[in-house]
Amino acid sequence: MHAEMIPTGPSWTLIFIRELRQPPHEVWAALTDPAELDQWAPFAAKSSLAVTGDxxxxxxxGDERQDLPATVRTAAAPSLLEYTWGEDVLRWELEPAGTGTxxxxxxxxxxxxxxxxxxxxxxxxxxxLQHLLDGEPVGVIRGKDALNHGWEELRASYERQFRR
Incomplete structure (x- = not known):
């Protein structure tokens, strides 16, 4: 996996690149279907992200919930998904890579x-997400639960990487 932070005008963009074993249409479903998102994403979606709109x-x-407004700006299956998440913008690009994505x-x-x-x-x-796509779901990791799965070590590692 590749990760970097780059300046984009007054803000910064975090870029993650990951090779997945499944074809784009399978990855697309995991990125847009609320039932699949609920198994891997840091949020639950009220509706499908495959349709533009609010x-x-x-x-x-844990027991805490925080609703954030979102607007799906682009939903071009199975290659491009872009939506707002509160004040942030997420852009997912899917390209065929052999038999995967x-x-x-x-x-x-x-x-x-x-x-x-x-x-x-x-x-x-x-x-x-990779475990879910492989048919071996491990359960969603959200919020404070991430501390039990190496989040602090990952955060420290990314902090060092982004300072370079």
């Missing part, structure tokens, strides 16, 4: 000082 993404941390996530952060924390979270989420 929705709600709910952050979940090259997934690029561009997460433009409204608060760039959170880059290492966000990177650690997405790292864990994308690990869980």
């Amino acid at each position: 929705t709600t993404l709910t952050m979940i941390d 090259r997934l690029t996530l561009r997460h433009t952060l409204s608060h760039p000082d959170t880059g290492a924390m966000v990177a650690a979270g997405w790292h864990l989420c994308l690990d869980v």
